[in-house]
Amino acid sequence: MRVFLGVLLLILSACAWQPSGxxxxxxxxxxxxxxxxIFYGKLEAGQTRAIQLGSNTLTLSGxxxxxxxxxxxxxxxxxxxxxxxxxxxxxxxxxxxTIPFSSxxxxxxxxxIQKLVYFDGKKWFDAGSREDLERDTKLRLEIRERNxxxxxxxxxxxxxxxxxxxxxxxxxxxxxIALLEYPNIPDSYLALEPRPDRxxxxxxxxxxxxxVDVLGGFTNNEPLNVRxxxxxxxxxxxxxxxxxxxxxNTNSFSQTWKIMNGNQLPIPSVPNLDFTRASAITFFVGQKxxxxxxxxxxxxxxxxxxxxLRLNLSEPxxxxxxxxxxxxxxxxxxxxxxxxxxxxVAVNNATGVVLAQLEQPSR
Numbered sequence: 001m002r003v004f005l006g007v008l009l010l011i012l013s014a015c016a017w018q019p020s021g022x023x024x025x026x027x028x029x030x031x032x033x034x035x036x037x038i039f040y041g042k043l044e045a046g047q048t049r050a051i052q053l054g055s056n057t058l059t060l061s062g063x064x065x066x067x068x069x070x071x072x073x074x075x076x077x078x079x080x081x082x083x084x085x086x087x088x089x090x091x092x093x094x095x096x097x098t099i100p101f102s103s104x105x106x107x108x109x110x111x112x113i114q115k116l117v118y119f120d121g122k123k124w125f126d127a128g129s130r131e132d133l134e135r136d137t138k139l140r141l142e143i144r145e146r147n148x149x150x151x152x153x154x155x156x157x158x159x160x161x162x163x164x165x166x167x168x169x170x171x172x173x174x175x176x177i178a179l180l181e182y183p184n185i186p187d188s189y190l191a192l193e194p195r196p197d198r199x200x201x202x203x204x205x206x207x208x209x210x211x212v213d214v215l216g217g218f219t220n221n222e223p224l225n226v227r228x229x230x231x232x233x234x235x236x237x238x239x240x241x242x243x244x245x246x247x248x249n250t251n252s253f254s255q256t257w258k259i260m261n262g263n264q265l266p267i268p269s270v271p272n273l274d275f276t277r278a279s280a281i282t283f284f285v286g287q288k289x290x291x292x293x294x295x296x297x298x299x300x301x302x303x304x305x306x307x308x309l310r311l312n313l314s315e316p317x318x319x320x321x322x323x324x325x326x327x328x329x330x331x332x333x334x335x336x337x338x339x340x341x342x343x344x345v346a347v348n349n350a351t352g353v354v355l356a357q358l359e360q361p362s363r
Contacts, residue, residue: 020194022051022060022075025159028187030090030180031206036166037083037190038159039075052193058083069166071158088186091276093205096127096176097213105141105176106213109133110277110339113205114153114179117146121174124148124164133178138340153179153202167206176207224337226300226309229271231331233294235284236262238328243284244356246344252362253280260330277339281309282332283346283356292316293329298349300335307341309333310349 022041029035043049043062051058058077065074065081077083094116095108105118105127116128125143132139149160167175180203189199237243237259247253250273257270260282273280285295298310311331345357 018194019197020051022049022196023198024190024192024196024200025155026190026199026201027069027155027159027163028087028185028201028203029206030087030093030185030204032208033086033089034206035085035087035187036069036163037077037085038069038071038081039077039083040073041075043075053083053190058192068169069162071162073158085190090186090205093180094133094176094178094207096207097211098174099140099213103143105143105210106139107133107141108138109178111184112181114181116141116179117149117152117177118143118210119168119175119177121172127176149177152177153204154200155202171208173208174210176210178205178207179203180205224300224302224335226297226333226335228297229273229280229282229332229334230260231296231329232260233291233327233329234263235260235328235330237284237330238287238326240286242286242346242356244344244346244358245280245282245284246358246361247275247280247282248361249275256280256282256332256362259284260332273334278334278336279338279341279361280332280334281307281344282330283309283311284328284330285313285355287326287328289326290316290324291327292320293327295329295331297331297333300333300338302338302341305340305342306345307335307338307343308345308347310347311355312349 022039024040025038027036039060041060043060045062047062049060051060061076061079063076064072065076067081070081074081093111094113096118097106099106107116107128112130113133114130116133118125118127124146126146127143128139128141132141149155149164150157152160155163182201182203185203189201245256247256253273254270258267261267283295285293292315294314296312298312300310301308343357343359346355347353348355
């Protein structure tokens with residue numbers, strides 16, 4: 001037994017994680033599609049070591065790096081200051097414009113971002129934080145001068161100064177930079193072998209050049225479009241009063257999907273919908289005593305931040321034979337071009353009577 005335990009301990013110690021002796025700072029910049037990775041480690045001038053990135057061999061050197069984004073304490077990689085790769089595509093996260101005769105900025109945020117900074121060509125400014133820049137917000141923000149890019153993400157001061165110089169030298173025009181949350185980006189950590197001992201990743205969205213917003217506030221010019229998701233007469237909604245659901249994310253819509261399909265076994269899979277710039281609107285008319293009831297979307301209109309969904313409701317004609325069972329009609333649609341909506345209203349198209357309304361998305 002003692003021999004067995006001794007062998008087991010030797011095997012476990014051999015399999016235990018061993019320090020690789022190097023660290024990285026990874027700067028992923030969407031918008032300009034630029035990923036810069038800085039390497040650190042204990043190599044003397046003239047010393048080298050090889051690491052792998054997939055099938056590619058990277059040679060780290062103790063020689064001080066030179067050129068763009070060079071940090072004095074970093075290693076050279078393949079003879080230059082950083083490893084430059086291209087991140088995956090990411091849709092436009094934020095749009096920033098200047099406002100005439102004002103130092104303010106007009107900002108349209110399409111995702112929740114941690115921080116927004118602005119470079120006017122000479123100085124850097126803070127232009128908003130997470131509290132200001134929730135998803136789908138359109139704001140006019142004041143700016144406050146800041147010390148370059150220091151304090152952004154996981155960057156230390158040397159890295160922030162190097163990145164600042166790199167962007168200013170490369171683009172030579174105003175910039176807007178949004179700090180993103182790592183879990184919400186399409187890229188993951190680089191598959192380096194051996195793995196670095198530490199990874200500091202900073203994800204940014206960089207907008208080069210700022211247009212002038214002559215109206216002093218962004219407007220969403222995406223046309224309103226309504227397409228069907230599902231409709232039926234046998235929802236698992238049992239109340240007799242109407243119910244309106246306004247879903248802006250997958251988790252919320254999954255709950256609505258269960259209400260729509262709860263009487264089916266098994267429940268169908270939730271469709272894959274892109275909620276980045278769209279919403280799902282679902283209306284349950286309420287439980288009915290027989291068949292013959294139904295509804296459909298007649299049209300939709302966005303006006304003064306109010307999205308009005310007009311519905312055609314049908315009832316069984318007098319004297320007709322209907323299914324003698326409880327039914328629960330519903331209709332669900334996917335709406336794009338309505339990110340400005342602050343209220344959703346469902347209206348009976350025949351009578352103009354408001355059936356239900358919401359002033360905030362469902363949870």
